[in-house]
Amino acid sequence: MPTIHYILKDGSTRSVEAKPGASVMETAIRHNIRGIDAECGGSCSCATCHVYVLEADLPRLPPPDDMEDELLDGTASARAPNSRLSCQITVTLELDGLTVSVPETQV
Numbered sequence: 309m310p311t312i313h314y315i316l317k318d319g320s321t322r323s324v325e326a327k328p329g330a331s332v333m334e335t336a337i338r339h340n341i342r343g344i345d346a347e348c349g350g351s352c353s354c355a356t357c358h359v360y361v362l363e364a365d366l367p368r369l370p371p372p373d374d375m376e377d378e379l380l381d382g383t384a385s386a387r388a389p390n391s392r393l394s395c396q397i398t399v400t401l402e403l404d405g406l407t408v409s410v411p412e413t414q415v
């Protein structure tokens with residue numbers, strides 16, 4: 309199973325095994341990763357699953373669609389070029405080793 313690395317607000321890293329087909333947000337919730345709130349449950353309407361993707365990993369991801377792009381403008385922590393909504397990133401075997409950072413705040 310692919311491993312996803314989450315860098316937490318305190319600088320520590322949690323590395324967890326993810327089920328292919330689950331989202332990076334669902335994987336975080338399943339493993340109690342603090343700092344990913346996901347208030348809308350993954351329907352791309354809350355922006356509280358914001359993460360910063362490791363810059364080196366960005367080429368491995370498809371770009372955000374229009375709805376994700378629009379929501380990223382309303383995140384609580386500042387949007388950055390590597391900002392993504394973790395509910396919109398589907399885990400695949402090819403994403404093994406993906407690293408994301410949890411932002412300072414989600415609300």
Ligand code: FES
Nearest residue numbers: 348350354355395
């Ligand atoms: S969980 Fe709400 S936008 Fe991702």
